Amino acid sequence: MKHLKSLNKKAQLINQAVSPEEVEDVVAMQTVVGCTATTDPGWELDPFGGLGSLCQPMESDLYGCADACWWPAQVPDTMHTYPDWGKDVAKANEDWRKLDGIFEDGE
Amino acid sequence: MAPTNKSTRRTLIGSGVLLLAGLASASVQADDAKQIIRDRCLACHTESGDASAPNFSRISEQRKTPEGWLFTINRMINLRGLQISDDEKREVVRYLADTQGLAPSEAAPFRYLLEQDTNLVEEGVDQALAETCARCHSAARFGLQRRTTEEWQLLVNFHMGQFPTTEFHSLARDRKWYEIAHDEVAVQLGEQYPLLTPAWDNWKQAVKSDLDGRWRVTGFVPGKGEYDAWMTTSKADGGRYNLSLEGQYADGSPLSGSGKATVYTGYEWRASITIDGVKMRQVMAADAKGMSMNGRMFLASEREIGGVMSALKDTKAPAVVAVMPSYLRKGESTALTIIGQNLDGDIDLGPGVKVEKVLERSDDRIHLMARATGDEGTQSVQVGAAELASGLAVYGELARVEVTPQNAVARIGGMSKMPKVRVAYRAVGYSAGADGKPGTEDDLRLGYMPAEWSIKPADEMAAEEKDAEFAGTIDAAGIFTPGDDGPNPKRKMMANNVGRLAVVASVKDAGEAVEGDGSLLVSVPDFVRRVLD
Numbered sequence: 321m322k323h324l325k326s327l328n329k330k331a332q333l334i335n336q337a338v339s340p341e342e343v344e345d346v347v348a349m350q351t352v353v354g355c356t357a358t359t360d361p362g363w364e365l366d367p368f369g370g371l372g373s374l375c376q377p378m379e380s381d382l383y384g385c386a387d388a389c390w391w392p393a394q395v396p397d398t399m400h401t402y403p404d405w406g407k408d409v410a411k412a413n414e415d416w417r418k419l420d421g422i423f424e425d426g427e
Numbered sequence: 428m429a430p431t432n433k434s435t436r437r438t439l440i441g442s443g444v445l446l447l448a449g450l451a452s453a454s455v456q457a458d459d460a461k462q463i464i465r466d467r468c469l470a471c472h473t474e475s476g477d478a479s480a481p482n483f484s485r486i487s488e489q490r491k492t493p494e495g496w497l498f499t500i501n502r503m504i505n506l507r508g509l510q511i512s513d514d515e516k517r518e519v520v521r522y523l524a525d526t527q528g529l530a531p532s533e534a535a536p537f538r539y540l541l542e543q544d545t546n547l548v549e550e551g552v553d554q555a556l557a558e559t560c561a562r563c564h565s566a567a568r569f570g571l572q573r574r575t576t577e578e579w580q581l582l583v584n585f586h587m588g589q590f591p592t593t594e595f596h597s598l599a600r601d602r603k604w605y606e607i608a609h610d611e612v613a614v615q616l617g618e619q620y621p622l623l624t625p626a627w628d629n630w631k632q633a634v635k636s637d638l639d640g641r642w643r644v645t646g647f648v649p650g651k652g653e654y655d656a657w658m659t660t661s662k663a664d665g666g667r668y669n670l671s672l673e674g675q676y677a678d679g680s681p682l683s684g685s686g687k688a689t690v691y692t693g694y695e696w697r698a699s700i701t702i703d704g705v706k707m708r709q710v711m712a713a714d715a716k717g718m719s720m721n722g723r724m725f726l727a728s729e730r731e732i733g734g735v736m737s738a739l740k741d742t743k744a745p746a747v748v749a750v751m752p753s754y755l756r757k758g759e760s761t762a763l764t765i766i767g768q769n770l771d772g773d774i775d776l777g778p779g780v781k782v783e784k785v786l787e788r789s790d791d792r793i794h795l796m797a798r799a800t801g802d803e804g805t806q807s808v809q810v811g812a813a814e815l816a817s818g819l820a821v822y823g824e825l826a827r828v829e830v831t832p833q834n835a836v837a838r839i840g841g842m843s844k845m846p847k848v849r850v851a852y853r854a855v856g857y858s859a860g861a862d863g864k865p866g867t868e869d870d871l872r873l874g875y876m877p878a879e880w881s882i883k884p885a886d887e888m889a890a891e892e893k894d895a896e897f898a899g900t901i902d903a904a905g906i907f908t909p910g911d912d913g914p915n916p917k918r919k920m921m922a923n924n925v926g927r928l929a930v931v932a933s934v935k936d937a938g939e940a941v942e943g944d945g946s947l948l949v950s951v952p953d954f955v956r957r958v959l960d
Contacts, residue, residue: 352545352546352547352548352834352835352836352948353539353540353545353546353547353548353549353565353567353960363950363951363953364836364948364950364951365948365950367597370888370927371892371925371926371927372888374925376920376921376922376923376925377913377914377915377920377921377922377923378923378951379913379914379923380914380921388592389590389591389592389593390592390596391563392563392589392590392593392955393563393564393955393957393960394953394954394955395954395955396954396955397590397592399591399592400588400589400590400591401505401506401589401590405954413914416843416912416913416914417842417843417844417913418843418844419843419844419845419952419954420843420844420845420954421844421845421952421953421954421955421956422505422954422955422956423956424498424501424502424505424955424956424957424958425498425501425956425957425958426501427497427513427517
């Protein structure tokens with residue numbers, strides 16, 4: 321890494337955590353209950369506690385990650401659990417208004 | 428209990444069970460629930476052992492809270508195609524929470540999750556458990572379960588089968604995740620949270636108290652303020668309770684509501700109540716003698732918006748339950764309200780505190796003017812034979828303001844089908860204590876104080892991204908409302924209205940403003956709403 325220069329903010333952030341010890345420190349970070357920060361990137365926060373490394377806007381590549389159940393606690397995984405989620409929203413970046421949640425908390 | 432729905436009735440008649448209305452008993456209820464499990468669950472689960480004390484595979488090896496069982500059954504409906512009516516579901520949840528629940532001491536460390544008070548960072552989570560489990564969901568979710576080691580291992584297998592990319596996440600792909608999770612972490616969970624515990628054995632045998640009666644209640648509703656009220660509870664059919672709540676907010680406006688409650692596991696109070704047209708829920712735990720309950724009441728439609736709630740049973744004995752406000756600045760005549768029950772006799776607010784005038788007095792409420800001239804510190808508040816230790820904090824100067832919650836997440840919404848997730852804030856005041864330094868252990872907690880609220884960017888990067896401009900607003904009552912969801916063309920890269928903010932409370936004390944702040948993350952929606960995060 322010492323011969324490479326980071327060009328943008330995301331690369332600079334990654335550079336800050338190049339040693340294995342630092343990576344371990346960073347990823348073990350605790351966040352507010354219900355948030356996922358450690359699944360590179362997290363859903364709410366990136367592994368550095370910021371927003372700089374997240375996909376933004378999230379709608380632009382939502383299915384790229386949801387399909388692979390990357391954050392199954394926050395985004396319905398369409399691989400196994402909720403295959404029909406987002407069925408009517410072919411392009412999330414255009415049809416995001418139709419996005420709905422899965423409400424598993426019925427009484 | 429008499430069957431409450433058609434399908435249950437059919438089942439019971441079909442199995443030859445004769446029920447007479449009015450002959451309600453816990454054992455009939457349990458038989459009912461066991462039969463529902465047989466009818467609904469045995470397509471996949473198996474039954475073994477004595478019919479009167481059956482073992483249902485995967486079910487009998489676990490203990491959970493009422494919410495935990497509801498979560499499991501909902502998951503069976505959503506993921507496994509379970510067909511069950513709402514009434515049957517309630518019946519099974521109650522049976523399982525009663526017979527395979529958690530003892531009060533087992534649930535105690537994680538009550539915040541049951542109370543849906545989740546704007547906090549969990550501390551002290553074992554590293555292996557944090558890396559394996561709590562990196563996606565709360566540590567309380569599994570901390571509120573008890574299983575055999577084999578059952579914990581099957582839970583690992585469930586995750587592997589249901590969410591196979593778990594192995595490829597960070598903290599998984601760099602190690603033998605499955606082997607570690609199955610052979611080490613599940614074993615650790617089996618030791619830390621085992622199925623069989625002395626605490627549960629003892630609680631099962633303990634005599635459970637009825638929770639009917641009159642309760643003196645105090646609490647807080649965001650946007651409305653602190654309140655005091657009387658809650659009347661009476662037993663209804665099916666082991667449920669009817670309840671009513673009548674009282675007033677600190678500004679004098681009335682509060683009135685009624686609803687129904689269920690008590691699970693002998694101490695877990697769960698109520699649905701409509702207060703002045705707004706549906707709310709109560710989650711409280713009763714103490715072992717059924718004399719007091721503590722927990723939280725929140726909006727049924729927005730579980731993040733709620734506040735603490737305490738109830739003390741009226742046993743005709745005098746009691747002081749609260750002083751509002753709970754602080755008194757030295758040298759200033761201040762109006763205080765003592766909240767209690769069966770109050771009779773002389774009022775004593777502690778050495779150096781003078782009751783200047785009693786403005787209004789009844790047996791459950793005393794409104795008075797007081798002035799403190801003595802030392803700083805907490806005072807016990809006495810009315811006749813009733814005493815509330817540390818009921819009033821006398822202070823010289825406000826030194827520090829703490830914003831609560833200290834760490835919170837709001838979620839954008841409102842433009843798609845996902846609702847906005849708001850955050851309700853309060854400010855807690857402290858004086859510096861004997862050492863004169865704020866932020867040290869001897870700081871004197873004064874209580875919740877009225878504040879002016881504002882937001883600012885959390886740091887330089889948040890300022891550069893104009894997070895405070897886009898991510899939302901906070902109102903005079905301390906309720907933060909996040910921005911709309913969807914890509915925002917006005918932001919760089921069409922970013923969402925997410926942001927990292929500092930929420931600032933400014934509290935006036937003798938003309939001087941003292942500020943404190945909390946950390947707020949305004950995030951994207953959580954598309955999977957579960958019973959427990």
